[in-house]
Amino acid sequence: MSRFDRKGKTKGVPSISTSSLPDIVFTLLFFFMVSTTLRETTVNVSYRLPEATETVKLEKKSLVTNIYVGAPRMEYQARYGTDSKIQLDDKFASLGDIRGFIAGEWEKRDEADRPKMTVSIKADEKTKMGIITDIKTELRKAEALKVSYIARKKVVDTKY
Amino acid sequence: MARKRKSTPEINGSSMADVAFILLVFFIVSTTMDVDSGIYRVLPHWVEDVEAPKINKRNTFVVSINKNNDLGINGEYAYITDIKDRLKEFILNPRDDQHLSEKEFKEVEGIPGTVAMSKGIVSLQNDRGTDYGAYMEVQNELVKGFNELRDEFSMATFGMRFDKLDEAKQEAVRKVIPTAISEAEPEEIK
Numbered sequence: 001m002s003r004f005d006r007k008g009k010t011k012g013v014p015s016i017s018t019s020s021l022p023d024i025v026f027t028l029l030f031f032f033m034v035s036t037t038l039r040e041t042t043v044n045v046s047y048r049l050p051e052a053t054e055t056v057k058l059e060k061k062s063l064v065t066n067i068y069v070g071a072p073r074m075e076y077q078a079r080y081g082t083d084s085k086i087q088l089d090d091k092f093a094s095l096g097d098i099r100g101f102i103a104g105e106w107e108k109r110d111e112a113d114r115p116k117m118t119v120s121i122k123a124d125e126k127t128k129m130g131i132i133t134d135i136k137t138e139l140r141k142a143e144a145l146k147v148s149y150i151a152r153k154k155v156v157d158t159k160y
Numbered sequence: 161m162a163r164k165r166k167s168t169p170e171i172n173g174s175s176m177a178d179v180a181f182i183l184l185v186f187f188i189v190s191t192t193m194d195v196d197s198g199i200y201r202v203l204p205h206w207v208e209d210v211e212a213p214k215i216n217k218r219n220t221f222v223v224s225i226n227k228n229n230d231l232g233i234n235g236e237y238a239y240i241t242d243i244k245d246r247l248k249e250f251i252l253n254p255r256d257d258q259h260l261s262e263k264e265f266k267e268v269e270g271i272p273g274t275v276a277m278s279k280g281i282v283s284l285q286n287d288r289g290t291d292y293g294a295y296m297e298v299q300n301e302l303v304k305g306f307n308e309l310r311d312e313f314s315m316a317t318f319g320m321r322f323d324k325l326d327e328a329k330q331e332a333v334r335k336v337i338p339t340a341i342s343e344a345e346p347e348e349i350k
Contacts, residue, residue: 018177022176022177022179026180032188050292052198052296057197058196122196124292125293128290128291129295130288133286143206148200
């Protein structure tokens with residue numbers, strides 16, 4: 001009946017060629033490989049970063065050492081309580097561990113990169129400054145003087 | 161001779177997409193996209209039992225936060241929104257006020273003529289019970305103040321915003337307006 005059926009016989013739907021599907025997926029794959037960074041540590045503390053507007057991006061991930069501060073996650077609260085704890089690498093740590101940790105991180109980097117090493121402090125906004133000050137003192141003693149207080153980017157209403 | 165004419169059999173490529181998908185999913189799961197950004201600060205070297213350097217009172221801008229997250233500038237209650245403008249006034253001291261920072265006229269490499277450099281230092285004091293969030297808010301306002309000062313100075317000297325300047329000029333501007341924030345050891349603040 002239909003004009004398009006040239007032979008008057010109903011044909012099946014033609015199958016779509018999938019030969020370019022791998023190419024598309026590979027393109028996506030490369031996009032993700034280039035634009036993301038590997039997650040190195042599992043964070044055992046829960047933290048909500050403070051807000052700030054004057055933030056600077058941390059340029060090179062390989063030069064950054066992370067220190068997390070916050071209340072332990074639910075599953076650790078039975079063992080560690082709900083007080084703010086410090087996390088270095090994958091483990092909870094005490095203040096005394098910081099110097100050794102920094103020294104270890106220092107050793108891991110190339111000699112040329114060492115002076116550029118930055119310590120990023122990711123702390124919950126409800127943390128008391130006492131613990132942060134203690135960390136700062138330990139960092140000063142460990143000669144890790146470049147510090148970045150990680151913050152969430154605040155959206156500002158431009159008044160001028 | 162019939163055998164030779166046979167070409168190598170083609171490898172079935174239909175599972176290529178599946179392999180690529182598995183790789184893709186692996187990368188999506190195991191990586192993060194966000195780049196961290198934060199307030200950058202260089203800590204002072206650790207020195208045992210050092211005497212606090214004597215600084216003229218008019219050259220210090222004391223911002224203190226107590227354990228209830230109340231804010232004070234030079235010992236008087238203040239609002240967070242005041243900090244930035246008070247800081248800028250303190251550093252620039254446009255009317256040569258006796259109570260604001262001293263200025264020193266100096267020549268700085270890369271900048272034509274002499275420039276007025278402030279001797280002012282911001283002293284940020286906090287209690288051990290202060291919230292990190294409140295502390296960061298103040299830090300942010302202070303950094304914002306210094307950034308605006310640099311922007312204004314760059315505009316006046318080079319006619320460009322600070323972040324549009326080249327590296328050498330940025331360094332020169334940084335020398336004129338250093339981020340002079342001193343973080344004292346926490347103490348009891350009433």
